[in-house]
Each structure stands twice: as C-alpha cells, then as structure tokens.
Amino acid sequence: MTQFSDRVERISISGIREVFEAAGADAINLGLGQPDFPTPDHAKRAAIDAIEAGDTDAYTGNKGIPALREAIAARHEADMGVTVSPDDVIATAGGSEALHLAMEAHVDHGEEVLIPDPGFVAYDALAKLAGGEPVPVPLREDLTIDPAAVEERITDDTAAFVVNSPGNPTGTVSSEADVREFARIAREHDVLCVSDEVYAPFVFDGEHRSPLEFERDNVVVVDACSKRYSMTGWRLGWVTGSSERIERMLRVHQYVQACASAPAQFAAEAALSGPQGVVDEMRDAYERRRDLVVSGLADAGLECPSPQGAFYAMPRVPDGFVDECIERGVIVVPGEAFGEHGAGHARISYAAGEDDLRDALELIAEAAEAVR
Numbered sequence: 001m002t003q004f005s006d007r008v009e010r011i012s013i014s015g016i017r018e019v020f021e022a023a024g025a026d027a028i029n030l031g032l033g034q035p036d037f038p039t040p041d042h043a044k045r046a047a048i049d050a051i052e053a054g055d056t057d058a059y060t061g062n063k064g065i066p067a068l069r070e071a072i073a074a075r076h077e078a079d080m081g082v083t084v085s086p087d088d089v090i091a092t093a094g095g096s097e098a099l100h101l102a103m104e105a106h107v108d109h110g111e112e113v114l115i116p117d118p119g120f121v122a123y124d125a126l127a128k129l130a131g132g133e134p135v136p137v138p139l140r141e142d143l144t145i146d147p148a149a150v151e152e153r154i155t156d157d158t159a160a161f162v163v164n165s166p167g168n169p170t171g172t173v174s175s176e177a178d179v180r181e182f183a184r185i186a187r188e189h190d191v192l193c194v195s196d197e198v199y200a201p202f203v204f205d206g207e208h209r210s211p212l213e214f215e216r217d218n219v220v221v222v223d224a225c226s227k228r229y230s231m232t233g234w235r236l237g238w239v240t241g242s243s244e245r246i247e248r249m250l251r252v253h254q255y256v257q258a259c260a261s262a263p264a265q266f267a268a269e270a271a272l273s274g275p276q277g278v279v280d281e282m283r284d285a286y287e288r289r290r291d292l293v294v295s296g297l298a299d300a301g302l303e304c305p306s307p308q309g310a311f312y313a314m315p316r317v318p319d320g321f322v323d324e325c326i327e328r329g330v331i332v333v334p335g336e337a338f339g340e341h342g343a344g345h346a347r348i349s350y351a352a353g354e355d356d357l358r359d360a361l362e363l364i365a366e367a368a369e370a371v372r
Helices: 016-021 043-053 064-080 096-106 122-130 145-149 176-190 243-256 262-273 278-301 321-328 354-369
Strands: 089-092 114-119 135-137 157-166 191-196 220-226 238-240 346-349
Touching: 016 089, 043 262, 064 089, 064 114, 064 157, 089 096, 089 114, 089 243, 096 157, 096 220, 096 238, 114 220, 122 135, 135 145, 135 321, 145 176, 157 176, 176 220, 176 321, 278 354, 321 346, 321 354
Parallel strands: 114 135, 114 157, 157 191, 191 220
Antiparallel strands: 089 238, 220 238
C-alpha cells in the first residue's frame, strides 16, 4: 500500500466521536453541539420553492448568490453595526469550510497558528492540514481567552491567531476590552486574527463584540447559519474579510467546493433576511437551560464558571467522571478532547431539552459522587 501524507497522519478522528461510540444507543446525548429546534419554516420553504423553480439545478457563482451575500452583509450591519460589502463575502459549506479557507489561504508550511486551549477541535487539525504548527494558548481561570497570553506567544513565524466568542467548548464571552486588544494585536504585529463567531446570537451576559469592529485589514470573520437557525445539516456558512483576503480564500474555495449547496443558499437567505424571532426563542431557551445546568452542577459539587453564551458548560471534574457518566447513560465529552489544558474538565452541551437535562443532571450527580 502507498503511504499517506504527513499532514493527514498528524491528525486523528475527533475525540468527541470516540465518546459517542462508547455510549449506549439510549444514552442522553449532552456531547453534541446540535440545536434541538427545527429549521425555520420560511427557510425550508425558500429552498423548496427554489428547487421547484429550477433555480438550484446549476452551479451558483463561486461566492454564492448575490441575494445571500447581501443578506449576510445586512446581518453584520444589523447585529454589529459593521459595514461589510457583499463582494467581500464567500458562502461556504458550513463554518468548517470557512475556517479551512482561512487557514489554507494564510498559513505557509511551518508557520504558527495560535489557538485557544481548550478550544474547538477543528482549529488544531485545520492548522496542521494547512502545513502549519498549532501553538496552544492556555485560557484564564474563568476560561476566557487572554489577549496578553496571545501576544506573548507571537513570534516571527506566527501567521495567525484564532479567537472564539462565545466560545466552544467553554461558553465564555470575550469582553469589549479583550476584543479591542485582539484587534490591536492583529494590527500592530501584522498577523491575521481569525474570529470564529458561529455562536454570536447566543449571549446571555454582556454582549457579543467582533474584532472586525476595530480592525479591518487583519481580521477574518467566520460565521454560519448552523447554530443561529438550527441549520447544521444544511452546511451553509460564510467568511468575510478584506477584499485581498477574500480573493485569496476564493482561490481555495473554487477548487475544493466550487460553490456552496444551492438549495442551502436560498434557505439561508430567507433565514437571514426573514423574521428573527426564532433566534430570540432559542437564546431564551438556552439561557434557561444554562441556569438549570449550572445549578445542577453546583448541587453535584462540581465547580463550573457560569457560561455567558453559546450552549456549553465546562465544569471541573474528578478523574474517572466522564467514564462514570457514560456508564450511566449520559454522554459528556472529556476536556482533553479540546486540548491539553482541557484536562480536568468536561464539556456539557445544553442544546438538549429540559427534561433530558434534568434526568442527566441526576445521573451526573451520581457519577460525581462515585469518583470522589
């Protein structure tokens, strides 16, 4: 058999998937970042109408249909007061492809990419697939990303650093002061800031701020409909940045994807430009669930910074806790799946319904007691 590339040999199957395979079929799944809400009806209807009209039978433009890119630009303006040209938007196959484009277009072989640790599992893998060297940046005690820790790790070999707010797996939200610092660091050190803002609509305490508000040339923003509109299966995201950066990322996108799914583009345009009540409904539900989970974890004797956004909690847990949870039929993800500094934590997704969460919390309390 022929050999495999060094790049692919440096990565492995996500530790999150390994946890799922170890659990029983009837387990309560608190490991997956999958909203339990339906895709909005008007978004589904828009896709169906486009299919029936024959509008989805051919390739779209590489960047995506103009109406979608205009809707994305309008959403940035409405949510953040940031003016984005529709020409500086690429519709992608989910936020995952958007991250991939950012890495491939900006990272040369051997260059460093600073990533939060613990952080979303794709950051490390995509940096390696681009030929780069991921450099973990430990989080603060409250699990927020520290700009000073980012800045002190920048070297002549640093191509980019990744920030994520609200955060996965932590649920933390970066303050305006920290976000301004990320923008300053990108500008003064002339390195790219990749801002993953997929969970931006779900902030309970404080407010979402983007580095793009304070720096345009050296910031690329990744976002998606996946969590915002419960459209994970539609695989529709986007990336935006300066025209020069978009042109380079488009070169990659043309060859790995050509264009995002046409039906998904029509659905996303309708979701973004239509009524946003479903987003408010999800945010309110996640906040209630956050309070339920934090209270239940405290009752179980587990210390957990209160998540300010997204739909994840990351308590500190004793050794053996995750295995005990799985044995009892509750899927949680070990913190080390998200990086070396995630050890001693577990990620709990509260994208599940409240009844499941209550049942799971009882079992989590039993698991915590068993390993004390």
